[in-house]
Amino acid sequence: MNTIAQLGLATATLVALSGAGASSSRKLTVVATTPDLAALAKAIGGDAVEVKALAKPTEDPHYVDAKPSHIVTLNRADVLIEGGAELELGWLPPLLESARNDKIAAGSPGRIVASQGIGMLEVPATFDRSRGDVHPFGNPHFLLDPLNVKLIVARMAEHFALVDPKAAELFKANLKTFDAALDVKLAEWQKQLAPYRGAKIVTYHQDFVYLAERFNLEVVETLEPKPGIAPSPAHLAKVIATMKAKNARVILVQPYQNRRTAETVARQTNAVVLDVPQQPGALKNTDTYFELMDYIVRTVATALQETK
Numbered sequence: 001m002n003t004i005a006q007l008g009l010a011t012a013t014l015v016a017l018s019g020a021g022a023s024s025s026r027k028l029t030v031v032a033t034t035p036d037l038a039a040l041a042k043a044i045g046g047d048a049v050e051v052k053a054l055a056k057p058t059e060d061p062h063y064v065d066a067k068p069s070h071i072v073t074l075n076r077a078d079v080l081i082e083g084g085a086e087l088e089l090g091w092l093p094p095l096l097e098s099a100r101n102d103k104i105a106a107g108s109p110g111r112i113v114a115s116q117g118i119g120m121l122e123v124p125a126t127f128d129r130s131r132g133d134v135h136p137f138g139n140p141h142f143l144l145d146p147l148n149v150k151l152i153v154a155r156m157a158e159h160f161a162l163v164d165p166k167a168a169e170l171f172k173a174n175l176k177t178f179d180a181a182l183d184v185k186l187a188e189w190q191k192q193l194a195p196y197r198g199a200k201i202v203t204y205h206q207d208f209v210y211l212a213e214r215f216n217l218e219v220v221e222t223l224e225p226k227p228g229i230a231p232s233p234a235h236l237a238k239v240i241a242t243m244k245a246k247n248a249r250v251i252l253v254q255p256y257q258n259r260r261t262a263e264t265v266a267r268q269t270n271a272v273v274l275d276v277p278q279q280p281g282a283l284k285n286t287d288t289y290f291e292l293m294d295y296i297v298r299t300v301a302t303a304l305q306e307t308k
């Protein structure tokens, strides 16, 4: 006679086995922590994948509102793509623990850490999270540099093929198409921003450094004194002085940042506040990486032209 405990175990095994059997015909379930990674996964996975993002386009990727539905989503995932470098430290680890899914365990083909292999900017000389800095391993907002995206999509294609070998050719073809399109777009974006070489910008959070580096802009100040630390009056006074001294007249903000703080600074520096979401889908017609970058480059270039 089976005990109840044994029966329970047998049922769980059967459910797991039937799930594995069904996977030969179904699409790969890919979960990305943020919409930008999800958009890239869709481009590479095409019809062979079903992609979900945990964070909303209007949510701060450092502080996502963790929900029970996220645990279910992670439990059913074949692949998890995370930004890494502690971008999701505040919310992802407990969700993963509850999801109990070996397929997306660290180090398995079903786990992709986007930051691996990226030349990280602003890596601190000493590791110190004690003062609240949310970038202890360097700056995790690296997708605004298209060359970083190239590395990440290549890794997605590799991992997808390991998890779903029968679709390997499709992933390879999609990667090739994406790469070719990215080369064309990168040249366009560089041309659009070329007249503003060395232009000075201010951002709320330290989240545009990779864009600045690739396209030769300079982030002269951030409204936050440190990543993740709210602006203080003393710090904002310093920001205003720097902006006046360096004639920086563009402030970039994201949907989840305090626009009123940016507006207060802008009033005292004759600057403009630009809404520049980094997540696809936060604004209309920015659902793909290309559409999003088109929007960002156009918005920044226009503002730099008008404040020249």
Ligand SMILES: [Zn+2]
Pocket: 062, 134, 135, 140, 141, 205, 206, 207, 227
């Ligand atoms: Zn950050």
